[in-house]
Amino acid sequence: MSPEAAMDIASLTCPLPVTDSPRVLLGHGSGGRMSANLLQQMFLPRFGNPYLNRLDDQAVLEVGGQRIAFTTDSFVVRPLFFPGGDIGRLAVNGTVNDLAMGGARPLFLSAGFILEEGLPLDDLAAILDSMQAACQEAGVLLVTGDTKVVNKGSGDQCFINTAGIGLLEHPWLLSADQAQPGDVVILSGTIGDHGMAVMSRREGLDFETEIRSDTAPLAGLVASMLEASHEIRCLRDPTRGGLASALNELARASRVGIEIDEERVPIHPAVHAACELLGIDPLYVANEGKLVGIVGAADADVIIDRMRRHPLGSEGSVIGRVTERHPKMVVMRTRIGGSRVVDLHSGELLPRIC
């Protein structure tokens, strides 16, 4: 071993990451830190207004004395069909859920399609059938839409954008900045199902499993919870970026600390195994049929009880609490009794070997 190397060990350095990319990177779309930065740097400066700045999943607008919730979401999942669902079902439920998180009753959807030349019409038919079924299940009407076709190679077979309108039929404000120390964090069920179901069909990473996407419309569950209590501060459906991202958003918006207990966060053994195998943290994996909420402690039992009576909330539980300690940070008490900070992940969630 060369003496030069021995002396130079002190100059071992870290690789410098390239942060200022002139182009859009995949990480910008993954719901983590890069996505947040993109929003802050590109979108908010241009469009900032009181509605947008709340950065909730939906905008609550006052129109003619009525409170209307309005939201939009785009769906780009690959593969298009996965265990438990498909892009169509996702597109309906995703927007329905964004409305539901504001406590709105979803009423109407629009759907815009960007189709790649060459997409089999049978696939399109299956997607549309699925959307129709999902609309019926969610009790919404698809009232307007658009279709464009792009050259082969320009689009990933099928992109869908849905926008939705719902009515707020109660006077309360469910928003990310409403959490207070002393409140309690609730979760409607197991995490990581959707993301790992999709991963299980990804080329190169595929595995055999019974994991199915949890995509489901949550408006009914939310309505039931709102009947039970007026102490619901905010709700989020933890989609891309997972539970960790949703909690971080709430902590930041409300300027509070959040603590959760690893033992209380439910996860299917198969999802757990898949995450272990690929070296992925389930806290960051997308969910499409779950909600996380912050509620007043006094009403927590009543709300959980109501949740559990609903098929989509049968595993609902308290997973943590809101605190004035470590504001804007999410901390998890680990199974072995330690603590770890649960931060926003920086970019694309990748399997690792290290």
Place this chain on the structure above:
Amino acid sequence: MKYVDEFRSGPLVQGVLGAIRRTLTRPWTIMEICGGQTHSIVKNGLDEMLPQEICLVHGPGCPVCVTPLESIDRAIAIAGRPDVTFVSFGDMLRVPGSTSDLFRVKSAGGDIRVVYSPLDAVRLAQARPDREVVFFGIGFETTAPANAMAVLQASRLRLKNFSMLVSHVLVPPAIEALLSSPDNRVQAFLAAGHVCTVMGWTEYEPLAAQYRVPIVVTGFEPLDIVEGICLAVRQLEAGRAEVENQYSRSVRREGNRPAQAVIREVFEVCNRKWRGIGEISRSGFRLREPYATFDAERRFPILGVMTEEPSVCISGLVLQGRKKPGDCPAFGTLCTPERPLGAPMVSSEGACAAYYQYRRYRQVAHA
């Protein structure tokens, strides 16, 4: 016995922590070598559960930090070629080169794929004879058997369109480099349990003897890590310096013979430049001459790759235990997870990011 939950038992971990506390009479600096062990420590919050007297230093055991800059730059150059499908493990996509990274190459149109196993790259080459499939063969000795088998398979299948960009690094020379540095403060090591599952631990015996450091072959679950630390502490307190095996359910002294045989068939030891250090002799693997046709470096000679070493961060001093990440002048100021200056800050798996989060938490929690 499922081998996972049993080794994550809170009560057993507490029991071993108690044993460590009772054995300690003075501070000790211990390094865990493997990035997977660092990850487990951070993920489980083990770091702050250990007694204050234990200074745990996160070692250079992660491809993100140690893969030579030249290799990253070469990978980026090759991946940018229109005729190439560049295949890699997920870890490497985030690693910055001198001026770019694989994600940026992808965003500019490069055909870059993530796989779980090197055999997937071989299958890809079989399925797409029209593409040049290049696999980024990185890692320590743990991954060498898999990468070697991929080359062997490509050879058996007489694939003309498969090659590997080899950038293996070896652990024992790295340990020796650390130990022979005059400023080294590390007093004991937790050796990488999966590296040793493949290679055994005979290479560590001369190091323990020559440098008088305990080396404990350790697993990755929380119970493994605290037990490894406990065994190291006991040796330190008793003045012993031996190689000990905590990860006995997986590691044997001779390691995995069939795996070593295939490594020897496909690879040979060579000198290797380490990121930021320079060359450490006999610290890498390269393809042996019979497999030269699968060497991506030969197939795609890359000229004019300008490799620039960055100058700001001081992780070398951190690795010696001489400085903590908090002592780095850029730490928390110029260098944060939002605007990282170094790879360990880029993801929450990185050592500096872990320290950053804990320090923030401690400052805020105990304010």
Place this chain on the structure above:
Amino acid sequence: MCLGVPGRIVETYEVAGLRMGRVDFGGVVKEACLEYVPEARVGEYTVIHVGFAIGRLDEAEALRNLKFLEEAGLLASEVGDPGEADVP
């Protein structure tokens, strides 16, 4: 470099001259190469790293280790005295 996950072999077969198997990780089954564990049989556990079994897991050894730690922990808490308990 180090992510190795325990998995139970549920089936073995040959593909393109290589000994392969289906490995169960607890609700997730994935194919892995078993060339490096030629003596491992269906029902046994191996450590899987990047789609390759790199070693067999020794159940007796695992149990011995756990039992030992359990006893050491219990002994220590009974005694409660620093330096009293001998933890090998």
